[in-house]
Amino acid sequence: MSAVAAILHTDGEPAAASAISAMTAAMHYRGQDGVHHQVLGPCAIGHCALHVSAEDRDSVQPLSENEASYTISLDGYVANYEELRRDLTQRGVTLRNRSDAELVLQAHILWGRECLEHINGEFAFGIYDHANETLFCACDHTGLRQLHYHWDGRTFVAATDIAGVLAALDERPAPNYGYLAEHIANGWFTYDETPWQGVMRLPRGHCLTFENGKLQRREYWELPLEITTRYRSDGEYIEHYRSLLTECVAEAGRSDRPVACEVSGGLDSSAIFALANQMDRASNWPSPGLAGFTLSAPRGTPADEARYIEALASAIGREIEAVPLFCPDLDWFEAQAQIDQRLPFLPNTVMLRGLAKAASDNGCRISLTGQGGDQWLDGLPHYYRQSLRGGDLSAFGRSFRADRRARGLAWSAAQAVRQSVVAGLPDGVTDGLRALRDGEPEIATGTHWLSGEMQRELRRRSNAFRAQMAALPTDDRPKRGKLVAPFALLVFDMLNVQAARLGVENRHPMLSRKFIEFSARTPEHIRLRGGTTKHIHREAMKGILPDKIIDRESKAHFSQTFLPYLPEMQALVAEQIHENAEFRQLVESDTVCAAFDGAKGAPIDQIPIWSLWGTYASALFLEQARVDY
Known part of the structure; x- marks a missing residue:
């Protein structure tokens, strides 16, 4: 994963080369293929390059437009690469090279801030407009490529890593105690803060514009909440899903080096590896090779998944290399926290470090993960209510028959009747009934560990988060909650940063924009049926994955x-x-x-x-x- 750095002085003071150099130096591990800067009057832009494709090597960033009117620094890749290239060239745009940065830059020149409607992928970037002395920053729909920033009323600083931002500040900010309280309480409500006051994170699906001395932040992409994709038969859903997932895997696999896959033996990562293997065998895989890596846990422990890995390797005819869990001394965590200027990573994320190292040692710079499957495939339990509100009686019947086979007539009838009654009630009434039934919601399990002042702060954060959710229709809140879940984003960050330190870029087919939108636009009954989660995924993977994995209900515990x-x-x-x-x-x-x-x-x-x-x-x-x- 590459890195972005930018400084903008709004009072016209020239940006200092030493400041942008200090920022990229703090993120030097991301610059295995070079670190470059441009000082452009009041703005300075830097880039730490990790090339993962032939297209990356076509340009040096920061990249300026021919007339030197705009300059970009990009971390990430464009998933809809071919589609965007065609769109731009058909509109008369001359592309000077094949790089993703050139695509994003030319899209911005053509469409301005609306370029984000045309770009899919995992990315964070900053684009400086020389003539107007403005800076435009954005990150992808899920915020998988982080971008942190600080604004003191005079100088705006942005960087991929927190350490990059801090390197440009004259004084170290104070700790953010409210953020720490969320970690202690295991209650997660904010997604744009860091452990340092004033050092913010650009939220997922947002862009930021800095001009005329003002910082403006807006959400450019919203999760589609309306169910718009309905088919008459399960077969049509399954065909659509299988084609979609294959496309997402292929888009994430674009590289001029072999691509690694993290294979846990679970439904999600196994499917990604198996689909990539099919494409590789058919000579239409967009990289020169494929390698699978899995964690090797002690036999018989809750973390042992060897029997599933062996079944997958046998079924697809490809070796999967076992890698020991990385379990360093606590001193390692303390050193990591000191370098990254953030809280130490969780042990059950650090244990995966060996997978990234194995990928790097085997010449891979991209590693595909199955992250996102649990969020967007598990299904939500209001499928009867949703079917009735959408007038889909056929789906209601399929769900009822599956529930009856799995859980019996009494349970299924009670569930169907209850949700049928609720389906006819306004959201305000159901909210009131739920409040009477559940009482005051618990903020978080460890709230009582906090001081009184911090408990009040956590309650304030909880109320603000709940107020955002309350503005949505009842059935849409869990769906939105999947997207904005702060803890999930924190875990993704931990995994991505430690992979980047080993020269590997994690990519996430099941967190791609089109994958998430498919999940959001399709009814819940295709995912949760008869008490079994990931129904459509299991059906779509029949004949691709072994039955041992398709029928799996358990998960490893670390x-x-x-x-x-x-x-x-x-x-x-x-x-x-x-x-x-x-x-x-x-x-x-x-x-x-x-x-x-x-x-x-x-x-x-x-x-x-x-x-x-x-x-x-x-x-x-x-x-x-x-x-x-």
Whole structure:
């Protein structure tokens, strides 16, 4: 993954070459194929290049338009590459090279800020308009390519990594205690903040314009909420889905090096690898090779998926290399947090580091993942209500028959009757009934670990998040929640950053724009049926995946990766409670200490691992921030 850096002084002061150099130096690991800068009066733009395709090598970024009117720095790739090229050339645009950056730049010159309606992919970029001294930034629909920024009223700074932004600031910002509170409580409500006050993250599907001394942020893409794709038969849905997923995998696999696949043995990553294998065997895979890698966990543990991997390798006739879990000492996490200037990554994301290293060692610079499948394929349980509101009695009947076979007549009839009644009620009435039934919602499981002040702050964040959701129709809220889930985005970031540190770019076919839009525009009964999730995916993969995987209901568990760290985590937290007044203002000391004590010897499913790690991570961050001051 490459990196973007930009500085814009709004008072006309010339940008300093030393400042943009400091930003790219903080992200040097992303620049294996070169680091370049341009100083353009009040603006400076930098780029750290990791070339993953022949098209990338066609240009050097930052890339300027012929008349030097616009300059772009892009991290990412265009999924609809061929389509966008045709569209631009048919409109008379002369493309000077094959790079994705040239496509995005020319799209912006042609369509202005509406260019984002024409660009699909995973990307973040900044484009400087020389004549008007304005900067235009954007990130993709899911925010998979991060872009952080800071604005102090005079200077605007943006960079891929938080460390890149901090490198350009004269003073280190104060810690963002509300953000840390979310980590401790395991309650996730904000998606545009970082652990530093004033250092923001551009949200998914947003663009940012800086002109006339004002910063304007807007959402350019919204999740389609209306069900517009309906077919008469399951077969038509399945055919559409299989074709779509194959297309998404092919678009993500464009490279001039072999492409890696992370293969867990689950339904999602296995399908991506199997489809890529089919294309490779048929000589229409858009890269010169394919390699599969899987985690090798101890046999018989909850993390062991060897039997599924063996079944897949046998079925498709391709070897899948086993890679040991990466389980470093806690010192490794502390060093990582110090370098990245953020909270240490979760152990069950760091354990995947070996997959990226194996991919890199085998000459791959792209790794395809199955992330997103659990979000967009699992299905939501209001399929009866949705079918009735959409007038689809055939779908209602198919769901009822499947439920009756799986769960019996009594359960199915009760579910169908309840949802039929609710289908005729206005959303306001159903909201009221739900509030009476459920009472005051719990903010988060670890809320009581926080100080009184931080509990109030978490409640404020929770209320703001719920208010956004309440503005949507009842049936659309879970769908929107999948898109804006802050914790999922945090996990994607952790995985992407550590892969980038090894020279590998993660790509996510099941988080592509067209894949998400298909899920949003199709009814829930094609995903959740008879108590089985991912119904359409399982049906579409018959004959492609082995039955052992298609029929799989279980998932591997890696929570035990936390256990070896607990004693050292507790020691650091106890030290910070004693020595760091800022940390004591954040937590209820006695409650936190009791929680760590209670974790000793407890079964893993009874240990609040996320809050324990969030508490340790916050304590470490505040300790490192204090030292930096």
